[in-house]
Amino acid sequence: MSELTIRFKRQLSDFELDINEQLPAQGISVLFGESGCGKTTILRALAGLERLPESFCQLGEHCWQDEQRNHFVPTYRRPIGYVFQEASLFEHLNVAQNLQFGWRRIAPKQRKVSMGDVCQLLGISDKLERRPCSLSGGERQRVAIARALLTSPQLLLMDEPLSALDLARKREFLPYLERLHNELDIPIVYVSHAPEEVIRLADHLVLMKQGRVCLSGPLQQTLLNPKSAQLFADGASSVINTVVTSHLNGLTELACGSKVLQMSKRDIPIGQKIRCRIFASDVSISLTKAQDSSILNLLPATVCSLKPGVRPDEVLVQLELAEKTPLLALLSRYSCQHLKLIPNMVVWVQIKAVAIL
Numbered sequence: 001m002s003e004l005t006i007r008f009k010r011q012l013s014d015f016e017l018d019i020n021e022q023l024p025a026q027g028i029s030v031l032f033g034e035s036g037c038g039k040t041t042i043l044r045a046l047a048g049l050e051r052l053p054e055s056f057c058q059l060g061e062h063c064w065q066d067e068q069r070n071h072f073v074p075t076y077r078r079p080i081g082y083v084f085q086e087a088s089l090f091e092h093l094n095v096a097q098n099l100q101f102g103w104r105r106i107a108p109k110q111r112k113v114s115m116g117d118v119c120q121l122l123g124i125s126d127k128l129e130r131r132p133c134s135l136s137g138g139e140r141q142r143v144a145i146a147r148a149l150l151t152s153p154q155l156l157l158m159d160e161p162l163s164a165l166d167l168a169r170k171r172e173f174l175p176y177l178e179r180l181h182n183e184l185d186i187p188i189v190y191v192s193h194a195p196e197e198v199i200r201l202a203d204h205l206v207l208m209k210q211g212r213v214c215l216s217g218p219l220q221q222t223l224l225n226p227k228s229a230q231l232f233a234d235g236a237s238s239v240i241n242t243v244v245t246s247h248l249n250g251l252t253e254l255a256c257g258s259k260v261l262q263m264s265k266r267d268i269p270i271g272q273k274i275r276c277r278i279f280a281s282d283v284s285i286s287l288t289k290a291q292d293s294s295i296l297n298l299l300p301a302t303v304c305s306l307k308p309g310v311r312p313d314e315v316l317v318q319l320e321l322a323e324k325t326p327l328l329a330l331l332s333r334y335s336c337q338h339l340k341l342i343p344n345m346v347v348w349v350q351i352k353a354v355a356i357l
C-alpha cells in the first residue's frame with residue numbers, strides 16, 4: 001500500500017516539533033491534539049508553505065522534500081488541495097467562477113473529477129450563480145472544498161474546516177465529508193480537536209501532544225489503547241461499525257456483524273453504514289444474561305485484557321463481541337474483583353440504547 005511519509009523537525013524557543021510518521025495514502029488520517037501541539041505546522045510543511053530543516057516528506061513515489069539532498073518541491077508544484085478553517089473565496093467572483101479558478105489550473109488530461117460531479121457531491125449545484133457573501137458559513141466551506149477538489153489533488157489537507165460553524169451547521173456538514181471519503185479516492189490529512197469529527201471521519205488517528213506523536217494507528221485499535229483515554233479529551237470509548245436495518249418503537253436497529261444493537265431513533269436511511277461510539281463508562285458487565293433489565297443491548301463477549309484505568313481504582317476491560325468486534329468497559333476495581341474477571345472469560349455486556357452515539 002502506498003504511504004505518506006513525514007519526518008518534520010522544528011525548533012523554536014518554546015516549541016519543538018519532532019514527527020516521524022507513515023500515514024496510509026488513502027482514506028482520512030486525522031491529526032488530533034490540543035491547541036499549539038503542531039498540527040497546522042505539519043499541514044503547512046506538507047503543503048510546502050514552510051520549509052522545515054532536516055525534514056523529509058514523500059507521497060507514494062513522489063518525494064516533495066528531502067533536506068539531506070537539498071531537495072524541496074515548491075508549493076505550486078505539489079498536487080495538493082488545502083482547505084483552511086475559514087473559506088477564503090474570491091468575493092468579487094460568483095461560485096461558478098471561483099470553481100473555474102481551480103479547474104482551469106489543471107490540464108484537461110490530468111483532471112480526475114468533473115465539475116458536475118463535485119458540485120453534486122457537495123450539494124452546491126444550485127448555488128453556482130451566487131456571490132460568496134450570500135452563502136452561509138457551511139456553504140462557503142463546501143465551495144472551498146469543491147474548488148480544492150477541482151485541482152485534482154493527490155492529497156487533500158483540511159485544517160479544522162468545521163471550526164467556524166455552529167453545532168447545527170457542523171452536523172449538517174459532516175455527511176458531505178463522509179460522502180467525499182466514500183466516493184473519492186483522494187487521501188485526506190484532516191486536523192481537528194473535536195472528538196465527534198474524529199469518530200465520524202478518521203480511518204487513521206494520530207494523537208499528538210507538544211510537538212510529538214503519542215499514539216498513531218487505525219481508529220479502532222488506537223482507541224483501544226488505554227493511553228488514548230487521556231489524550232482523547234473525553235474518556236475511553238470504542239467505535240463500532242454498523243448498518244441501519246430498521247426503525248421501530250422509537251428505536252433504530254443496527255446490524256453489527258451477526259448481532260443486533262438498538263439505539264435511540266435516528267433519522268438515518270435503512271441500509272446506511274454508520275459508525276457508533278460507545279463510552280467505556282456506559283458499558284457494564286454481568287456473568288449471566290439479565291432477564292429483567294431495562295437495558296436493551298445484552299450481548300455475549302469475551303474478556304481479552306484488563307488494564308489500569310486513568311484513575312487507580314478503575315479498570316479498563318477490553319472485550320470482544322462476535323466477529324472480534326472490540327469493545328471497552330470501564331469498571332471499578334472492586335467490581336472486577338467481585339466478578340473475578342480474567343482474560344478468556346465469557347461474560348455478558350450491557351449497553352443502554354441511549355448510550356450508543
Ligand SMILES: Nc1ncnc2c1ncn2[C@@H]1O[C@H](COP(=O)(O)OP(=O)(O)OP(=O)(O)O)[C@@H](O)[C@H]1O
Binds near residue numbers: 033038042193
Ligand atoms: N511563525 C511562528 N513563529 C513562532 N512560533 C510559531 C510560529 N508558527 C507556529 N508557532 C508556534 O508553534 C506551535 C505549534 O503551532 P501550530 O499552529 O502548528 O499548532 P496547532 O496544533 O495547529 O494549534 P491550533 O489547534 O491552536 O491551531 C505553537 O506553540 C505556535 O505558537
